[in-house]
Amino acid sequence: MSPNDHLSFTSFLDNILVDFPPQNPLVFPSSRSNDEISKNKRVISNRESARRSRIRKQTHLEDVKSKITRYKTVNHELMNRLRSVNRNGQIFGQENQRLEVELVMLQEKLYNLHNLLEIHHTLMLPSSTWPCVNNNVTQNQLSLVTLL
Template sequence: MHPCEVAEINCIFPEIQTQFPANFDLLENEIPALNFHGFSCDLPSPQAFPSIQELALQPSSLSGSVSTSDEAEEQQLRIIDERKQRRMVSNRESARRSRMRKQRHLDELWTQTIRLRTENRDLMRNLNHLSDSYDQVLQENGQLKEEASALRQMLATLQVEVPHCTLRYVVEESSN
């Protein structure tokens, strides 16, 4: 490429030609001529370049807008990737916090399980002790009832043998 050659023209033109004013050709001819004779290279004549209307009709003339569009698309992709990265980091942090909460909850449940098992063991021990005591009291109560019955029978036998004895006084005292 030579130093004075134009590589591309970066222009964005509307797709619909009717957006140009009706007297557009007149406006194009009224552009003042610029004097570039002071530059060291020879520029081609203005007729060598296509007119704006021709550029608007040719899809190949949109190469500048395509590169701009590509840059904008790349920028959008970078923004989307950054958002994805932030969302991914945020999701990881949220998942980490969730795992920590879950672990803390499991630890609390395990502590509660141990406490309840200990409490249950103590209650079972107390229940067994009370049950043993109850059985012992029932047994002693049964023995005492048998002794009381035997003693009453002995007294009744003694009263029959000695009708006017002072044992009646003893029986009345014992029943009160």
């Protein structure tokens, strides 16, 4: 490399730096600005779409929370009603057992009365011996009445 070459290279660099930034850049403003405009529109559209999506998601979440609250309330009410039905079922079961015992006792009394009537017919007691017909009540008649 000769010293003249060095000067020419240096002057070349000086010329480049003097013209930097170029006064008339080779830019295609119409195509680049349309691309930029399209890109900006897409960015704005995407942001708006994302915002609407967040709003829908928030609305859905609030709806689900509301349903959960309602279902918990209904479940609590149903549990209370179930407890009440179970308590009433136990009470009615106990009452039913008591009535069954009473039924057996009344059936036994009816059976005993039926037997007394059969004995009465077989002995053919006169109707005057019954206390309701005659005021003269004997000891045997009293014992028969107390059995009833």
